[in-house]
Amino acid sequence: MPRYCLGSTNAIAFWSGAWATIPENEPARWKDGESRKTFEHVYSLLVDQGALTEPAAIFVPLCGDGKFLQHAHSKGNTVTGCDLVPLAIDRLKRQFQSSFTEHKNAQGSHEYESERVRLVCGDILKLQVREKANLIYDKDAFGAIPVAMRPAYLDKIVEMCQPGTHVFLEVKFKQTDQEHGPPFHFLRADIEKYYGERGFVLVSYNPSVYPLSNSSMNQQGFLFRYP
Ligand SMILES: C[S@@+](CC[C@H](N)C(=O)[O-])C[C@H]1O[C@@H](n2cnc3c(N)ncnc32)[C@H](O)[C@@H]1O
Secondary structure, three states, rough: OOOOOOOOOOOHHHHHHHHHHHOOOOOOOOOOOOOOOHHHHHHHHHHHOOOOOOEEEEEEOOOOOOOHHHHHOOOOEEEEEEOOOHHHHHHHOOOOOOEEEEEEEOOOOOOEEOEEEEEEEEEHHHOOOOOOEEEEEOOOHHHHHHHHHHHHHHHHHHHHHOOOOOEEEEEEEEEOOOOOOOOOOHHHHHHHEEEEEEEEEEEOOOOOOOOOOOOOEEEEEEEEEEE
16 A cells, blocks of 8 residues: 555645654754765756757746755846745745745735745645646656556646746655655656657656665756656
């Protein structure tokens, strides 16, 4: 049996519980191996490869308090993040040297806005697309989505895409405990199938974006382009 099964009714409880156990400024479990250098490197690589032309519209689904959004914003880009848990969004907001306006949208999610920043605290599936993205950075987001939600999640990703949008995706390959999650285990072929079926073209694949302290896992990286 899966360790948990996220339905629409228990996702908030599950993830709020997870966030409540993570002290501020301590790396969350899914940040294992990640450092500022990693995403600065990934960002420069995307610019160097022509996958990203600045200034761009960048979307980070299931962003948590990941520091990539603030980094991308500091380069002049417009950034959008979405996460279910208020604590995660609060911690993320504090990374920006700006004051935010807040409103509740028609879907019942709280939105926080500042210059070139939109942070939505709510279910990704309810996110209203305002601006299509040039780059989507999915860092351990798809790997956190339970099987039943995957088609709807991918539909939302597609909704955020326009011709030429790149999706940089990091998911974990697990040598043990493959049937449990999160993080859910993915083979390279699974990911290529999910994205290939929606028309994405694989630009590059990296079997190990950075080493993880848990040596039974690999952080796989995929760069896809929406046609
Ligand atoms: C594994 S963490 C990854 C966070 C971030 N991308 C990072 O790598 O630091 C997964 C995140 O997804 C959020 N989440 C889970 N289900 C969600 C949903 N349906 N809509 C929005 N956020 C969700 C959780 O609150 C959690 O912060």
